[in-house]
Amino acid sequence: MTTPTREEVILQLDRVDTALEAPEADKAALMRQALDWLAENPPSVAADALYYRERLQVIRERHGMA
Numbered sequence: 442m443t444t445p446t447r448e449e450v451i452l453q454l455d456r457v458d459t460a461l462e463a464p465e466a467d468k469a470a471l472m473r474q475a476l477d478w479l480a481e482n483p484p485s486v487a488a489d490a491l492y493y494r495e496r497l498q499v500i501r502e503r504h505g506m507a
Contacts (some may be wrong), residue, residue, distance in 0.1 A: 444481050447489060453478060454496055461504045468506055472497075 445453070457475045468491055475497060484490050501507055 442486065444485055447484075450479075450482070450484070450489075451496075454500065457497075458500045458503070459489065461500065468504060472501060475500075481483055 454475070460466055460471050470507055479490075479493055479497070482491065498507075
């Protein structure tokens with residue numbers, strides 16, 4: 442398996458953000474899946490990992506899951 446590009450990770454996080462907007466969304470399950478996906482696809486640059494985690498935290502807060 443190849444490491445996803447930054448653009449692919451950002452697109453994945455955007456998909457999570459969009460999915461969380463649905464009224465019937467299982468927010469906890471979506472966040473678990475997002476965290477699992479990030480864990481399964483670690484970036485090669487440590488700074489990127491920090492950025493992705495922080496972006497996911499912003500998404501979590503935006504959807505009232507903080």
